[in-house]
Amino acid sequence: MKSERTKGEVLLEIRDLKIEGQSDDVWHEIVKGVGLTLRRGEVLGLIGESGAGKSTIGLAAMGFARPGCRITGGSIVFDGMDLRKASEEERRALRGSRIAYVAQSAAASFNPAHRIIDQTVETAVGHDVRPRNEAEADAKDLYTRLKLPNPATIGNRYPHQVSGGQLQRAMTAMAMSCRPDLIIFDEPTTALDVTTQVDVLAAMRDIVEQFNTAAIYITHDLAVVAQMAHRIMVLRHGKLVEEAPTREMLTQPKEAYTKTLWAVRSLAMPERTAKDVVLRIHDVDATYGGVIKVLENVTVQVPRGRTVAVVGESGSGKSTLARVITGLLPPKKGEVYFNGKPLPRALKDRDKETLRRVQMIYQSADTALNPRQRVRDVIGRPLEFYLGLKGQERDRKVVELLEQIELSEDLIDRFPGELSGGQKQRICIARALAADPELIICDEVTSALDQIVQEGILKLLLKLQKETNVSYLFITHDIATVRAIADEIVVMYQGRVVQQGLKTEVLSPPHPAYTELLLSSVPQMDPDWLTHLLEKRAAAKAKVKA
Amino acid sequence: MHPLLRTVLQRLGLGLITLFVVSLIIFSAIEFLPGDFARAILGQSATPETVEAFQKEIGLDKPPHERYLNWIGGVLQGDFGSSFSSRVGFRRSVMEIIAPRLLNTLFLAGITALVAIPLALGLGLLAALYRNSIFDRAVNAVTLTTISFPEFFVAYILMLFLAVKFPIFHSLSNVSADMPFFEKLQRTALPVLTLTLVIVAHMMRMTRAAIISLLASPYIEMARLKGVSPGQIILRHALPNAWAPIANVIAFNLAYLVVGAVVVEVVFVYPGIGQAMVDAVRxxxxxxxxxxxxxxxxxxxxxxxxxxxxxxxxxxxxxxxx
Known part of the structure; x- marks a missing residue:
């Protein structure tokens, strides 16, 4: 896979592409003259943080601009045809049949009203590539190649009836059904757990290779793109930063910006121990609706002034644990002790003082902030509610908190919509901090952010911990984040604690089986990582069989 | 049990409970109405004895709970009791009065639904497909205008133009049970048209809005990127996900056709159930x-x-x- 292929004729040639996006009735240039060349059978990685314009460029390669965007300059020549000059009908004929698209969230991109197989064959039948029965047979063949379970019948299911990883593979089958010359993969594994990501990456890489399809692989994760692409382009603010073959890009990045892209991965704080326990969760069981067991015999301790990271894939019960601690979901069995005293099980039984001591920060600052409240009120309200501060005193404290989270006090009268993603998350941190808590539960707080912004947020959290001696329960699925910030690690799987202990203990072998799977699934910067991992796993499987 | 069947049974059960509560409310609301039926019928000059005798005859002397149980017991057996306009030796059952009226109303509602629902859905889908075009704006403006006028006004305007100036339709819709189907249809044309104009806007706008709200979904973008044609995107990818709100608005408007058509019935002298109720109240x-x-x-x-x-x-x- 990693042999540098430049053979084959040029399939796609983009020159000096300019795209504008509309915000507040003003058009801004979001792609500022980017060019790229893609040959048949070649996989090109586009990488950059959000707002770099990578998805916009990917869609432009199909001659498509999202509502609120317009292509204003340059040329997009696909196999001799300039998509900018072509009619909408001509472009529509290409889409799906010769250029296909694989979206980030398969769960959202499959129509919930139709069976998977109907959606898989829709393009092939609609574009008269092949009759329905042939297309269905072909879809089942693709499902088999993509290693979907029960390939003959899985297509009869509705999208909500299969898992995210399976759906992502089904979407790849959908893209493949017309044997396109080019596939645009737009962050196809970002929404998946690391353990699922490995299989999906392998399946996608295989099938692209089997049919010698050219691909543009868009992601913000350098380690992922290293497994997939022959060549990588780094983008920032709608401009090309640098371009190089994959191995060269990984070993000798030229630009300073490229080097910062894996900043978080280099951040690693030595662990600290502590005796004084703030929070103790003892033998807790929790259920939804009294039936579905989501936590079983969970015992976790959080030392004062320390960070305990809870890791696991989705459905492992990490977020449920947070709900139990905050009282949103009273446990069915067991107790939660705070400073040695049992916490009232339900939220409504807790007094203001108890509520003040435990605060929460959420994954998506967009939904956690009221869009109609100014920063002054977002941070001021907990000050007023918990500490009874009013008027000038309150405002003074708000400014102080803004300083603490390293934001300018000029932002005090902004609405959340006028802030960047990182700034919004900082406001959420300040809101939690305003209550002067002893424990902050951070639920995937950096997952929605770019690497550089992530690094800033993590450094801020560490700084605040040093200043206020607050404890963090840090829920995440990202091992790099754990390495960066945790003192102790709790590994969860299917509602149970699989392993827990100090960071170095958990991260160094030998591991219990699940921890091993989780840790080995984290993509490495080595472009041969996926190949080697698959070989190793195949060998292990063969050994078990023998 | 299939989840759909279970839900239907559940909702039916809830519906029965609702109906029971409604029957209590209807009964007690009428109980609290001021005035005395017997005295009203017999006039100011009636002696207390005659009033009492008349009350006994129609059962008004019994206590309310007993009368309620009698009434509801009868209803459960399909007997809505006797009209107060019955006389000794000449019983008029309520069913006898209401049944033909109800059939007329259902006929009018049915024909209107057959015209209005496809029209509203079609216009709504086209408006969504050509959103913000001249067509979309025109449809919106026209339908909004028709619901902005009171029904009786629309009715009289239609009557003026389609029955008086250009006598295409009958201005009176006094249908009877023994009338041939097509004559009935012709006579009900104006009320059907009036009711259609009244209800189309609501259903059409909901169809348009329900479809358009889905057009920003990732799966619609995916359909576009798969090269699906704009018409198919609306029909095959948006509409199947929009039925729930549309069905609710349609149900609401159909119910209106049965229970709210009284003004139109009066204007066109259509012998429907709304008029029957108004007469009975009087x-x-x-x-x-x-x-x-x-x-x-x-x-x-x-x-x-x-x-x-x-x-x-x-x-x-x-x-x-x-």
Whole structure:
């Protein structure tokens, strides 16, 4: 896979592409003259943080601009045809049949009203590539190649009836059904757990290779793109930063910006121990609706002034644990002790003082902030509610908190919509901090952010911990984040604690089986990582069989 | 048990409970109405003895709970009791008065639904497909205008132009049971047209809005990127996910056709159930009023049940659980 292929004729040639996006009735240039060349059978990685314009460029390669965007300059020549000059009908004929698209969230991109197989064959039948029965047979063949379970019948299911990883593979089958010359993969594994990501990456890489399809692989994760692409382009603010073959890009990045892209991965704080326990969760069981067991015999301790990271894939019960601690979901069995005293099980039984001591920060600052409240009120309200501060005193404290989270006090009268993603998350941190808590539960707080912004947020959290001696329960699925910030690690799987202990203990072998799977699934910067991992796993499987 | 069947049974059970509560409310509301039926009929000069005798004859002397139980017991056996306009030796059952009226109303509602629903859906889909075009704006403006006028005004305008100036249709819709179907159809044309104009806007706008709200979904973008044509995107990718809100609005408007058409009935002298109820209220014929009210309640409950079933049947998440 990693042999540098430049053979084959040029399939796609983009020159000096300019795209504008509309915000507040003003058009801004979001792609500022980017060019790229893609040959048949070649996989090109586009990488950059959000707002770099990578998805916009990917869609432009199909001659498509999202509502609120317009292509204003340059040329997009696909196999001799300039998509900018072509009619909408001509472009529509290409889409799906010769250029296909694989979206980030398969769960959202499959129509919930139709069976998977109907959606898989829709393009092939609609574009008269092949009759329905042939297309269905072909879809089942693709499902088999993509290693979907029960390939003959899985297509009869509705999208909500299969898992995210399976759906992502089904979407790849959908893209493949017309044997396109080019596939645009737009962050196809970002929404998946690391353990699922490995299989999906392998399946996608295989099938692209089997049919010698050219691909543009868009992601913000350098380690992922290293497994997939022959060549990588780094983008920032709608401009090309640098371009190089994959191995060269990984070993000798030229630009300073490229080097910062894996900043978080280099951040690693030595662990600290502590005796004084703030929070103790003892033998807790929790259920939804009294039936579905989501936590079983969970015992976790959080030392004062320390960070305990809870890791696991989705459905492992990490977020449920947070709900139990905050009282949103009273446990069915067991107790939660705070400073040695049992916490009232339900939220409504807790007094203001108890509520003040435990605060929460959420994954998506967009939904956690009221869009109609100014920063002054977002941070001021907990000050007023918990500490009874009013008027000038309150405002003074708000400014102080803004300083603490390293934001300018000029932002005090902004609405959340006028802030960047990182700034919004900082406001959420300040809101939690305003209550002067002893424990902050951070639920995937950096997952929605770019690497550089992530690094800033993590450094801020560490700084605040040093200043206020607050404890963090840090829920995440990202091992790099754990390495960066945790003192102790709790590994969860299917509602149970699989392993827990100090960071170095958990991260160094030998591991219990699940921890091993989780840790080995984290993509490495080595472009041969996926190949080697698959070989190793195949060998292990063969050994078990023998 | 299939989840759909279970939901239908559940909703039916709830509907029965609702109906029971409604029957209590109807009965007690009428009980609290001021005035005395017997005195009103017999006039100011009636002696207390004659009033008492008359009350005894129609059963008004018994205590309310006994009368309620008698009434509801009869209803459960399909007997809505006797009209107060019955005389000794000449019993007029409530069913006898209401049944032909109800059939007329259902006929009018049915024909209107057959015209209005496809029209509203079609216009709504086209408006969504060509959103913000001249066509979209024109359809919106026209339908909004027609619901902005009071129904009787629309009715009289139609009558003026389509019956008086250009005598295409009948201005009076006094249909009878023995009339041939096509004559009936011709005579009801104007009320059908009036009611259509009144209800199309609501359904059409909801169809348009429900479809457009889905057009920003990732799966619609995906369909575009798969090269699906704009018409197919609306029909095959948006509409199947939009049935729930549309069905609710349709059910609401169908119920209106049954229970709210009284103004139109009066204008066109159409012998429907709305008019029957108004007449009964005027003559204080309480059993008829009660029966009409109960029929209206059943209409609402059944149509809402139907809308719920459609919402579930078009949602694969509910129809095919994991």
């Amino acid at each position: 003559s204080r014929d309480i059993p008829v009023v009660q029966a009409c009210a109960l029929i209206f309640a059943v209409t609402y409950i059944l149509l809402n049940l139907l809308a719920d079933v459609i919402s579930i049947a078009t949602n694969p998440r509910l129809l095919h659980p994991r």
